[in-house]
Amino acid sequence: MKKVFYIVSFLLSLTAFSQNQVLFEKANALYNEGKYAEAIDNYNAILDTGNHSADLYFNLANAHYKLNNIAPSVYFYEKALQLAPNDDDIKNNLSFAQNMTIDAIDVIPEAGLSKLLKSITNTMSFDNWAKTAIGLVFCFVVLFLIYYFAYSTWRKRLTFIGSITSLLLLCLSLVLAFHKYNLDKKDNPAIVFAQESKVKSDPNSRSEESFRLHEGTKIQVLESYNDWKKIKLSDGKMGWIDSKDIKLLNHI
CATH class of the missing domain: 1.25.40.10 (Tetratricopeptide repeat domain)
Structure with missing residues (x-):
């Protein structure tokens, strides 16, 4: 069957x-x-x-x-x-x-070290960093076994250096893999679909209006409450927007 x-x-x-x-x-x-x-x-x-x-x-x-x-x-x-x-x-x-969108939103520049770390982390996906770590585990084991059973001094020296290097790269790959995982977990982008949307200071229609957004603007969704989404712009502004006015990119 x-x-x-x-x-x-x-x-x-x-x-x-x-x-x-x-x-x-x-x-x-x-x-x-x-x-x-x-x-x-x-x-x-x-x-x-x-x-x-x-x-x-x-x-x-x-x-x-x-x-x-x-x-x-x-x-x-x-x-x-x-x-x-x-x-x-x-x-x-x-x-x-x-270029067709109305909202002109500045981007807050990241600090040097933070920007470098993020740039390196984003060179590969979480899965690829994990695969790299597995490959380095294999390299470390093979090189260590060769080192353990080798007789000549030069071979022991080379394989010892290689195994230590593999171990250090393995640790680095694991750090970058988990950092990538956390970045992806926090990354929840959405696009504003309403022609014009009022962003509120609190998640209810009676609260004070903080600013307005227009169709095509990309935002980050931080959390949800009833029919509202807490959002953040690339310039650091935050507020609450009606869920009907946006469409999440990470959802089909």
Whole structure:
């Protein structure tokens, strides 16, 4: 029975992939014809099947950009960038989309050491740092065994230095892996979708208005309370915004 289940699942996945490929090509053709709204419908149909890729998000963002849909274009470029963080085309198009936004928010510069640590940590994902640590454990064990059983002085010396180096790099990789984990855990970005949203000092509609945000602005969500989200801007400003006015990037 299990074999039959796996075969059926495999065939269904092949069928879904084939259908999505047809939809993707159809959407691209509609986009090239200037039928951007229809292209968006087809791209969204693919998303509804649970299929997500950088190319899909990128093309969907391009279609929204053509229609001057500020918030969706920024949102989907950001989604594409999450899956392909080194893609220059995505970065460039995201910059164009961000130029359409109203809010001009300064970025608080980080201190030298903090900036360097964050830069090094973000060179790899948490999974890759963990894999690096596992590889270094293997190197340490092999080099230590060679050192233990070696007879010649020069081989003992080289393997001892190599094993110590591996151990130090292992410790560094573990530190960076956990730092990356904590950074990712705290990173909860969202895009403002409301044309204009009032940010309050407290999580209720009767509280004092702190400032206003407009569609396409990227924010960080710190916590939730009922239908409100506590947010922070890149310039350090904080406040509470109605959950309906934003869309989280880390959620599908």
